[in-house]
Amino acid sequence: MPRRVTIVDVAARAGVALSSASTALNGRPGVSEATRARVRAAADELGYVPSLRGRSLSAGRAYAVALVVQRESDVLESDPFFGAFISGIESVLAGRGYALVLQMGITARDVARRYRDLSSYRRVDGVFLNELQVDDPRIALLTKLEMPAVAINADRGIEGFPFPVVRQDGVAAVQEIVRHLVDLGHRRIGHLSGPQHFVHGRERLVAWRQAVLDAGLEPGPVLDGDFTYAGGVSAAREMIALPDRPTAVFCANDLSAVGFMRRLQDEGVQVPGDVSVVGFDGIELGTYVRPTLTTAAASPRLIGAHAATALLDLIEGAVVPDIEIEPVRLVVRASTAYAPQSRDLRHTSA
Amino acid sequence: MPRRVTIVDVAARAGVALSSASTALNGRPGVSEATRARVRAAADELGYVPSLRGRSLSAGRAYAVALVVQRESDVLESDPFFGAFISGIESVLAGRGYALVLQMGITARDVARRYRDLSSYRRVDGVFLNELQVDDPRIALLTKLEMPAVAINADRGIEGFPFPVVRQDGVAAVQEIVRHLVDLGHRRIGHLSGPQHFVHGRERLVAWRQAVLDAGLEPGPVLDGDFTYAGGVSAAREMIALPDRPTAVFCANDLSAVGFMRRLQDEGVQVPGDVSVVGFDGIELGTYVRPTLTTAAASPRLIGAHAATALLDLIEGAVVPDIEIEPVRLVVRASTAYAPQSRDLRHTSA
């Protein structure tokens, strides 16, 4: 195996000093155009590829960023959000010479340890802060570690949030959802919640309640969910036992909505005949089921791309403003229809 | 910010030479136990963490491995196999100080470029070779690049395959599937295929045909699929138009099976009443749909863990044998039932 071509070889070939070769190759000012051209030519002829390792040690950078996912091992499987998110990140990193390091942790302790290790070994130059929790301990941790980070959909209310944030508003979509249901004549609109320690779980609950109140209605029952299919199943069981059932339920995400619908149907409750169901996320699964799921379509790929751009800019010393992308939008499909009472009303009033 | 603690500090604190500190810390022979203990103590007191970068440059290793996924951006989303596979990989890497670099490419050219870049920049020490194709060009590429690799479910037939292979046999499961269908009285058993340029696509077709022949039956129609939900939908449309429909169809994977069932049901064909359907993979989605999908459950997490172990061993210079894990096993659920004719037969013969 031939020895690797180094910048020393390039400098020798071009007949210039090592330092000039470096300056020329990196497009830094300080060499004549003639020299620069000569060095570039030499590099090309030799097939020179800069060593990440040498550069990394010298420049004090890893040229890599990390995404730490906190999941039960099998949940990444059923959460299709990540694929598109990662793909968006990757599309940007690749073009800028950075790599994505993916790590997984089960518990919050695991995750904290992964961040600590990433930091102490200097494995990466920055991280994505995804699926934020209320008072997320990672924020203090990363601040302490002085680790550059970009947060996804952090709570809007926090003053002096220490990292740039990429946001896609979901509140307006929840309002659209509720309006859609109200327009269909629903008067008793429940919510299948996500875990309230998640920012997006809480945000959706709060937005739902507010939107229902804004419509002059009493908020329907809140069923506890956890963003999983199984959680949706249990919630349906719970709802069926309720004395005064809602005619429509807004579920905090698609996966739980699908479990919820599944169980309702298995129990003989018609969707949307008896109960309208709405999800959130816009995952493909929502089009596989019957009825197809009315939902609000987020843009994970776009979020990933913007977050990656922001993180690299931040690492490279730029001042990065918060980024707001096009809001989540309502996608009406077949799981929502006129409320049963409403049909009666229309008949009576006709 | 205090200067980082380096091995020089540790050596000074312990009152030994830099080289002895390195030797002691890495557990290499060549220092007395007393010295080793003193160095370790000094390292602890100082909170020393070895720099990956220094070590990386010096040792000529990246302490990272890569998984390059070839997908349309949105397909990773709906292919839940990867989550568990990655989780299995990660569980091993973390314990051995390696990181997983995840890259994505759309076309085969993209993917080849990613491998080349990983190699020329020495970003990683090895790669996983997943979703092998027939005469996969990556094999020659990685061989040329002298990149250590571990392949997943490579074709058994290849002599002198250049990399260690982690295998989970799927052929026996296909035989189980066909036997299961035959036992249910099916005599006309079709196949919804995967792309034939994939090793696992071809293997499942071949195994299906052989198993049907072994049962003394004529292989039913082969419907072209591509492992996607949409492919399953089209195949169902195609099958419905067929003059002589099969009473059972073995689909090359779960995702296409779900699309296939969906369309059949939308067209009024009962599953399993009119047609029994079987998938392959054992993804969670198969339990979300109705009827729940009979399938063969692979073990992506286990495969990932074994592949990671093998790859790290290989990188560290060990001779790594091929690994065979427990075969894929049939999981009977609700999408398979007695063949319609068979019911009649049983009535007549009663």
Place this chain on the structure above:
DNA sequence: TTGAAAGCGCTACCAA
């Protein structure tokens, strides 16, 4: 504008 040289933090070789 160019070139020499000092690190970055570690491993590994070779004397002592």
Place this chain on the structure above:
DNA sequence: TTGGTAGCGCTTTCAA
């Protein structure tokens, strides 16, 4: 067993 030292490949500072 120990300690000095030469790299690994690059960036960057400082003279020339």
